[in-house]
Amino acid sequence: MTRTLRIATRGSALALAQTGMIADELRRLTGVEVTITVVTTEGDTSRASLASIGGTGVFASALRASLTAGDCDLVVHSLKDLPTAPYPGLVLGAVPLREDPRDALCSRDGLTLDALPEGARIGTGSPRRVAQLLSLRPDATVVDIRGNVDTRLAKVSSGELDAVVLAAAGLTRLGRLDAVSEFFDLSVWPTAPGQGALAIEAREEDSIPELTQIQDERTRVRIVAERSVLAALEAGCSAPIGASSTLDGDTLTLTAVVYSADGSAELGSTRSVTLGGGGAGAGAGSALAADEAAAVGLGSAIATQLLGDGAGELAQLGSSIR
Template sequence: MTLLVGTRGSALALAQAGDIAREITERTGVPTELVPVTTHGDVSRESLSSLGGTGVFASALREFLLAGKCDLVVHSMKDLPTAPYPGLRIGAVPVRADARDTLCARDGLSLDTLPEGARVGTGSPRRAAQLAARRPDLVIVDIRGNVDTRLNFVTSGELDAVVLAAAGLGRLGRTDRITEYFDLDSWPTAPAQGALALEVRDEEHSDDLARALAAIQDDATHAAAVAERSILFRLEAGCAAPIGAHAVVSENSVELLGAVYAPDGSGELRSTGSGEVGVPRTGDGEAEDFVSFARTSIIETAEDVGHALADELLARGAAALAPLKQD
């Protein structure tokens, strides 16, 4: 059986879905085939914030999957709405790529060495707020387009720099264009940035699909993404909201940083939280149940930490600082 892997048709989406398809085949021997799908977000020239952000890249893929035209779809997890989707579930979350944001600037410049009044492009309200907070003298330009289109704004001289995700640049082999990496503690990125989500129909799966999902699942990445996205869920915020998050997951704990920004960079609320993962003792005959419980336990811990941190941010005035509600 050949597994059909649904993906957006952009260069980045095809690259990351291709990586997943190859990994499935290498680890399980199951053949795979990419099936590109055009989404509204791919063809629209409107800004991501005006499109609503949440789900703009996911809806067409989900409809394709529900129609039985593919066996799974690959999403950039940061673009995936946090609310459950009827008939679908996340089947696996592979190892996360670099979650950091980067600056790609002319002449090897960093954020601190860009000249006063430099023009910096981004399509993210969160990145725009972080830029304005660090460098209020910059001219921040709202841009759209794929990775190469955005990089070409710098090559052509139209912009002095753009801010892009390290993960996307790495998957496309464009890391040579990076002039600065932003540290996650001081510059938390979009919840689940760098992580992929493999979504499947909520039904019994073939043995091949079940083996494929199990082979590429990474529990630590899944838990980190859940912790970060739980902030969005609790705040009822979309993926275009000016919110940054960064989780660190070990075998026994989840540590989480969350930040909410005023859109103009004039204010920021930041909080941290943590939780311990409790795993009971089990006999040798219960090995399968033990693995299942351990995975569920760390996910539940991640959700609890994210919800508690979001509640703290709300109590401190996050809703007054930034637009959070989804449309």
């Protein structure tokens, strides 16, 4: 009998597209049967701002509950939406190859951020993007928006907004790169930790060897580094913090920036570490574990420096960052 894996996902067009990609890859590489189940989350039904309902983690909770209850075998998350704290009984089973991690501006008439008129109305639901926009365009009116990609783009085409900022990865997966006016370079506009990557979560007790076929270890090490900054700062997914990483050979370089809410000030740090893969003779699993440990250490070191420089006070996040 052919093995069947049940995957749960949110019902948005982007979530379904991402999950469909994973399902297709599992079928192609392993021959398993895959079924997809849609789960409605609080983040999908509430129209309140993400910050007011608990940040992007609200997208993950219902999916995790379905997985824990045994209603599915796997769930697919956008990694930037996944809280950094471990979830009892669940593990990060695989991280596939990352898509473009940059943010993109989608504006009327194809205008760049610099070319938008004074007082331009720009939509985003991310406190980080708000701070970054105001840092570069303090004259702009930043409008808090919710909704899927098409809903947000429609606000531009209708004239309600002059522009919106969206993740390049989501636009790529939906075939909507035609809407992009400008991509923001990561060196001046670091994005959410893990942006562009997907997380395949599974139950700790299960053995799902097929996941090794869709794992990209270099992507996994990079996102571990980025997310470890958030974890060490004890900040949530919606905090005004950007992080980006590169892996050049064995050299992992991580940059993190903490912003004030109004974009008037920021603190950043860049550090590198050489990955050793656990040394000669190490097995594949232990080598990855050693590299992940090095990545965590790198993120923690950057967080320690940022806190010492006053990042907690700058971000004004109270108990969320201390």
